[in-house]
Amino acid sequence: xxxxxxxxxxxxxxxxxxxxxxxxxxxxxxxxxxxxxxxxxxxxxxxxxxxxxxxxxxxxxxxxxxxxxxxxxxxxxxxxxxxxxxxxxxxxxxxxxxxxxxxxxxxxxxxxxxxxxxxxxxxxxxxxxxxxxxxxxxxxxxxxxxxxxxxxxxxxxxxxxxxxxxxxxxxxxxxxxxxxxxxxxxxxxxxxxxxxxxxxxxxxxxxxxxxxxxxxxxxxxxxxxxxxxxxxxxxxxxxxxxxxxxxxxxxxxxxxxxxxxx
Amino acid sequence: xxxxxxxxxxxxxxxxxxxxxxxxxxxxxxxxxxxxxxxxxxxxxxxxxxxxxxxxxxxxxxxxxxxxxxxxxxxxxxxxxxxxxxxxxxxxxxxxxxxxxxxxxxxxxxxxxxxxxxxxxxxxxxxxxxxxxxxxxxxxxxxxxxxxxxxxxxxxxxxxxxxxxxxxxxxxxxxxxxxxxxxxxxxxxxxxxxxxxxxxxxxxxxxxxxxxxxxxxxxxxxxxxxxxxxxxxxxxxxxxxxxxxxxxxxxxxxxxxxxxxx
Amino acid sequence: xxxxxxxxxxxxxxxxxxxxxxxxxxxxxxxxxxxxxxxxxxxxxxxxxxxxxxxxxxxxxxxxxxxxxxxxxxxxxxxxxxxxxxxxxxxxxxxxxxxxxxxxxxxxxxxxxxxxxxxxxxxxxxxxxxxxxxxxxxxxxxxxxxxxxxxxxxxxxxxxxxxxxxxxxxxxxxxxxxxxxxxxxxxxxxxxxxxxxxxxxxxxxxxxxxxxxxxxxxxxxxxxxxxxxxxxxxxxxxxxxxxxxxxxxxxxxxxxxxxxxx
Numbered sequence: 196x197x198x199x200x201x202x203x204x205x206x207x208x209x210x211x212x213x214x215x216x217x218x219x220x221x222x223x224x225x226x227x228x229x230x231x232x233x234x235x236x237x238x239x240x241x242x243x244x245x246x247x248x249x250x251x252x253x254x255x256x257x258x259x260x261x262x263x264x265x266x267x268x269x270x271x272x273x274x275x276x277x278x279x280x281x282x283x284x285x286x287x288x289x290x291x292x293x294x295x296x297x298x299x300x301x302x303x304x305x306x307x308x309x310x311x312x313x314x315x316x317x318x319x320x321x322x323x324x325x326x327x328x329x330x331x332x333x334x335x336x337x338x339x340x341x342x343x344x345x346x347x348x349x350x351x352x353x354x355x356x357x358x359x360x361x362x363x364x365x366x367x368x369x370x371x372x373x374x375x376x377x378x379x380x381x382x383x384x385x386x387x388x389x390x391x392x393x394x395x396x397x398x399x400x401x402x403x404x405x406x407x408x409x410x411x412x413x414x415x416x417x418x419x420x421x422x423x424x425x426x427x428x429x430x431x432x433x434x435x436x437x438x439x440x441x442x443x444x445x446x447x448x449x450x451x452x453x454x455x456x457x
Numbered sequence: 458x459x460x461x462x463x464x465x466x467x468x469x470x471x472x473x474x475x476x477x478x479x480x481x482x483x484x485x486x487x488x489x490x491x492x493x494x495x496x497x498x499x500x501x502x503x504x505x506x507x508x509x510x511x512x513x514x515x516x517x518x519x520x521x522x523x524x525x526x527x528x529x530x531x532x533x534x535x536x537x538x539x540x541x542x543x544x545x546x547x548x549x550x551x552x553x554x555x556x557x558x559x560x561x562x563x564x565x566x567x568x569x570x571x572x573x574x575x576x577x578x579x580x581x582x583x584x585x586x587x588x589x590x591x592x593x594x595x596x597x598x599x600x601x602x603x604x605x606x607x608x609x610x611x612x613x614x615x616x617x618x619x620x621x622x623x624x625x626x627x628x629x630x631x632x633x634x635x636x637x638x639x640x641x642x643x644x645x646x647x648x649x650x651x652x653x654x655x656x657x658x659x660x661x662x663x664x665x666x667x668x669x670x671x672x673x674x675x676x677x678x679x680x681x682x683x684x685x686x687x688x689x690x691x692x693x694x695x696x697x698x699x700x701x702x703x704x705x706x707x708x709x710x711x712x713x714x715x716x717x718x719x
Numbered sequence: 720x721x722x723x724x725x726x727x728x729x730x731x732x733x734x735x736x737x738x739x740x741x742x743x744x745x746x747x748x749x750x751x752x753x754x755x756x757x758x759x760x761x762x763x764x765x766x767x768x769x770x771x772x773x774x775x776x777x778x779x780x781x782x783x784x785x786x787x788x789x790x791x792x793x794x795x796x797x798x799x800x801x802x803x804x805x806x807x808x809x810x811x812x813x814x815x816x817x818x819x820x821x822x823x824x825x826x827x828x829x830x831x832x833x834x835x836x837x838x839x840x841x842x843x844x845x846x847x848x849x850x851x852x853x854x855x856x857x858x859x860x861x862x863x864x865x866x867x868x869x870x871x872x873x874x875x876x877x878x879x880x881x882x883x884x885x886x887x888x889x890x891x892x893x894x895x896x897x898x899x900x901x902x903x904x905x906x907x908x909x910x911x912x913x914x915x916x917x918x919x920x921x922x923x924x925x926x927x928x929x930x931x932x933x934x935x936x937x938x939x940x941x942x943x944x945x946x947x948x949x950x951x952x953x954x955x956x957x958x959x960x961x962x963x964x965x966x967x968x969x970x971x972x973x974x975x976x977x978x979x980x981x
Contacts, residue, residue, distance in 0.1 A: 208470050208732050210749045222520075225472045225490055226506075228749055228767050240517060243490050243508055244750075246767055246799055249817075255764060255796055258746075272517055275508055275540060276556075278799060278817050293511075293540050293558050294800075296817050296835050311558050311576050314835050314853050326620070329576050329594055332853055332871045332899075344620050347594045348612050350872050352899045352917055356947060356954035358850070358868050358961050363948075375594075375614045376640045376658075378900045378918040393614055394640040394658030394672055396900075396918030396934075410658075410672045410918055410934045423618055424625075430618035437620050470732050484782075487734045487752055488768075502779060505752050505770055534779055537770055537802060538818075555773075555802050555820050573820050573838050588882070591838050591856055606882050609856045610874050637856075637876045638902045638920075655876055656902040656920030656934055672920075672934045685880060686887075692880035699882050 200237070212248065212262075224275070231262045232281060239267055242275035242293075249280045251299045268305060280317075292329060304341065306440070322369075324441060336364040342434070342441075343367045346393065348376040355381040368403070370434060377412075388432050390418050404432075462499070474510065474524075486537070493524045494543060501529055504537035504555070511542045513561045530567065542579075554591060566603065568702070584631075586703060596643075598626040604696070604703075605629045608655065610638040617643040630665070632696060639674075650694050652680050666694075724761070736772065736786075748799070755786045756805060763791055766799035766817070773804045775823045792829060804841075816853060828865065830964070846893075848965060858905075860888035866958070866965075867891045870917065872900040879905040892927070894958060901936075912956050914942045928956075 196211050200219035205211065209223055212231040217223070220238045227241050230248030241247065248265045263282030267273065271289045279285070282299035289303060292311030297303075301315055304323035309315070311329045319333050322341035327333075331345045334353035339345075345367075355363045363382035367373070371385045374393030385391065385401045392408035392415075401407050406416045418431035430436055434448040443451030458473050462481035467473065471485055474493040479485070482500045489503050492510030503509065510527045525544030529535065533551045541547070544561035551565060554573030559565075563577055566585035571577070573591045581595050584603035589595075593607045596615035601607075607629075617625045625644035629635070633647045636655030647653065647663045654670035654677075663669050668678045680693035692698055696710040705713030720735050724743035729735065733747055736755040741747070744762045751765050754772035765771065772789045787806030791797065795813045803809070806823035813827060816835030821827075825839055828847035833839070835853045843857050846865035851857075855869045858877035863869075869891075879887045887906035891897070895909045898917030909915065909925045916932035916939075925931050930940045942955035954960055958972040967975030 206472075210730075226488070226750070244506060244768060249799065275511065276538065276800065294556060294818060294836075312556075312574060312836060330592070330854070334871070346614070346616075346619055347596070348610075348872075350899050350917075352870070354870075356945060356957070357870055357896050357898060357914075358957055359947070359954060360961060360963065361947060361949065372619050374619060375612050376638070376900070380917060390619075393612075393642060421618060423621070423623060425623065430621060433618070433620055437622060439622065468734075488750070506768060537773065538800065556818060574818075574836060592854070608876070608878075608881055609858070610872075634881050636881060637874050638900070652881075655874075655904060683880060685883070685885060687885065692883060695880070695882055699884060701884065 206243075218269075230281065233265045233267075235267045236269040236271070236287075238269055239271040239273070241271075241273050242277065244275050245273055245277045245279075247273075247279050249278050251280060251282065254281070263299065274311075286323065298335075306442075308440070310347070326440075328375075334362075334365070336362050338364060338366040340367065340369045340371075342370045344372045346373060346375040346377075349373050350376075350378045352379060353381050370432060371401075372433065388418060390421070390431065468505075480531075492543065494526045496526060496528045498529060498531040498533070498549075500531055501533040501535070503529075503533075503535050504539065506537050507535055507539045507541075509535075509541050511540050513542060513544065516543070525561065536573075548585065560597075568704075570702070572609070588702075590637075596624075596627070598624050600626060600628040602629065602631045602633075604632045606634045608635060608637040608639075611635050612638075612640045614641060615643050632694060633663075634695065650680060652683070652693065730767075742793075754805065756788045758788060758790045760791060760793040760795070760811075762793055763795040763797070765795075765797050766801065768799050769797055769801045769803075771797075771803050773802050775804055775806065778805070787823065798835075810847065822859075830966075832964070834871070850964075852899075858886075858889070860886050862888060862890040864891065864893040864895075866894045868896045870897060870899040870901075873897050874900075874902045876903060877905050894956065895925075896957065912942060914945070914955065 196215045198216045203217045203221045205223045206225040209227045211229045214232045216234040218237040222240045224243040226244040228246045233248040265281045266284045268287035276294045279297045280299040283301045285303045286305030288306045291309045295309045295313045297315045298317040301319045303321045306324045308326045313331045315333045316335040319337045321339045326344045328347045330348045332350045351365045367385040368387040370388040373391045377395045380398045386403035389401045390406045395412040396410040397412045408415045423430045438444045458477045460478045465483045467485045468487040471489045473491045476494045478496040480499040484502045486505040488506040490508045495510040528546045530549035538556045541559045542561040545563045547565045548567035550568045553571045557571045557575045559577045560579040563581045565583045568586045570588045575593045577595045578597040581599045583601045588606045590609045592610045594612045613627045629647040630649040632650040635653045639657045642660045648665035651663045652668045657674040658672040659674045670677045683692045685692045700706045720739045722740045727741045729747045730749040733751045735753045738756045740758040742761040746764045748767040750768040752770045757772040789805045790808045792811035800818045803821045804823040807825045809827045810829035812830045815833045819833045819837045821839045822841040825843045827845045830848045832850045837855045839857045840859040843861045845863045850868045852871045854872045856874045891909040892911040894912040897915045901919045904922045910927035912928045913925045914930045919936040920934040921936045932939045947954045962968045
């Protein structure tokens with residue numbers, strides 16, 4: 196450890212490496228392993244049996260090499276049994292479920308949520324307020340813009356002719372929502388605010404605001420036409436009807452847009 | 458710990474919280490973490506690196522709050538690396554695989570099996586002799602009646618317009634069997650003794666005793682017409698042909714029904 | 720422990736059982752649990768919080784019985800949080816991701832890769848240079864020949880009339896490649912060098928070199944006609960275009976074939 200702030204708690208047993216920075220009010224629960232070169236910012240909670248700064252393949256080949264730095268932002272909640280590699284940077288207020296694996300050289304924005312048993316391969320770019328529900332898999336180089344939601348078991352691929360050396364990355368634009376167990380094929384772009392039905396296999400680009408469904412997925416309509424069956428009210432664009440854990444929580448989305456001049 | 462029965466084994470290292478009851482013949486393997494307010498009944502085995510009484514989100518916000526009570530019934534086998542939250546109640550003779558996550562305020566009957574890497578979200582109701590094979594995901598409020606079988610990777614959803622605040626729960630009736638990787642859409646009811654084919658996406662209610670298949674799933678027949686290809690004998694209703702780990706093990710189902718006056 | 724070779728490292732805390740053989744240059748990272756009767760060959764790395772020689776159901780019933788022997792070959796990299804049962808035999812240079820579970824009585828060849836959150840049930844036979852990407856599930860008795868690739872979330876089933884006592888095993892032949900989230904139905908054989916599209920549900924045998932797609936999967940062409948969209952070159956048979964981690968790495972496949980007289 197090189198720096199430990201005020202009011203830091205470290206429960207035993209735990210293993211803390213070299214060059215570790217634990218800022219004020221960090222809480223490390225029992226059984227955590229922190230490798231070298233990990234920086235945990237103020238107020239973060241690290242759940243039991245998590246491993247932070249996990250070794251990349253390069254480090255396993257050369258154990259004397261320097262572990263790339265892992266940075267975990269302020270007020271994070273990393274739940275138990277997660278593994279996060281060195282070389283990754285996670286913004287403020289990240290929350291994870293259990294057993295999630297986040298590989299090296301990923302960059303996650305602030306207020307990102309990563310569900311139980313998710314895996315994020317290396318070199319992904321993930322925006323702010325993105326929500327990955329449980330068991331999501333993101334292939335390397337995936338790009339998720341702000342406010343994207345992926346529901347349980349979504350799989351984002353990247354190899355058009357497996358196995359190959361080609362990476363054809365998927366990009367999902369703002370406010371898009373991808374239903375449970377959907378598979379996104381390599382190279383596709385999912386447009387702003389679109390909705391992909393559960394269990395779909397998406398083989399082509401999806402245009403802004405469209406609904407696609409099936410295997411292979413076909414356009415079945417537009418999100419603006421979807422209504423909540425119980426209330427009869429519109430359900431999309433979802434930010435107008437849903438605000439839990441969103442920056443417009445407690446006010447409506449339109450007001451928030453105005454206040455933020457967007 | 459407040460109570461430890463006879464012949465209790467606790468392997469080191471392990472962390473045992475306050476107000477923990479370990480009844481007679483409980484065996485705690487190495488590396489287990491038990492939070493406060495956990496009650497483990499007679500003869501149960503808790504595998505290495507499991508976490509019992511895991512903190513709910515409320516507890517993480519207010520670490521001085523009381524952990525809701527976790528009760529694990531008699532003769533349970535909780536295999537290594539499982540996480541079970543406080544506020545859940547599990548009946549007698551439960552068996553789990555590895556790395557399963559069971560959230561808070563779930564109620565599981567007796568003789569339930571939960572496979573490796575399963576996740577049960579909060580507020581589910583699970584009957585007796587239910588079997589979840591590996592990698593099953595149950596969204597919150599799911600209801601599974603007695604003798605339901607879900608095969609590997611089945612995903613049970615609950616949000617009809619994701620993301621939203623609406624929960625439209627799935628209910629699966631007695632003796633229904635759901636094939637590997639099937640996805641059940643929000644709000645559907647799967648009838649008694651029906652069979653859902655592997656890889657199906659079920660978008661509508663399934664009637665009693667029917668077979669459904671495909672994406673979207675369509676009725677293809679009735680379970681009573683399905684035969685075992687090798688023997689030529691009928692395969693359903695499955696309780697008449699299968700009894701391993703069932704209460705009629707060692708006798709046939711008809712006899713058991715008679716003995717139980719059902 | 721009964722034998723410890725030269726230059727063995729064991730990080731604390733860790734639990735090492737009886738009759739454990741650690742050959743030269745073995746490295747055991749912090750938090751590992753090794754049960755009785757485990758043999759780890761030269762130069763292998765065992766990642767933190769892994770459990771080796773995990774108890775079979777028989778052992779849990781009779782804790783005085785002898786754990787069947789687990790053998791891990793030379794130069795293995797078992798990453799953190801994996802669980803490998805007793806009674807399994809793993810060849811040289813195996814690599815795993817995190818949280819993989821490998822049950823009892825499996826036989827894995829050399830240079831096998833097992834991704835994060837995979838599960839291999841018991842009595843499987845896995846050839847050399849097989850690659851299972853993340854979250855793959857193999858039902859018991861599955862047979863994978865040399866150089867088979869299964870991509871993220873592939874599910875291999877085995878019960879034709881679930882639940883039943885019948886096992887109808889899947890067999891995947893050399894060089895076949897199975898796309899993400901595909902489901903293979905019980906009893907099918909996937910032919911040499913064939914390609915199964917992501918998200919497919921394969922209900923019939925697949926002939927050598929064919930491409931199949933969809934739910935249910937249908938033949939859409941032959942692998943030899945698939946081209947890399949960027950380069951315009953052929954992409955299959957993949958060994959001619961891809962050599963990373965393969966025995967022909969650094970030379971081309973044809974040369975390797977000649978050198979090996981195959």
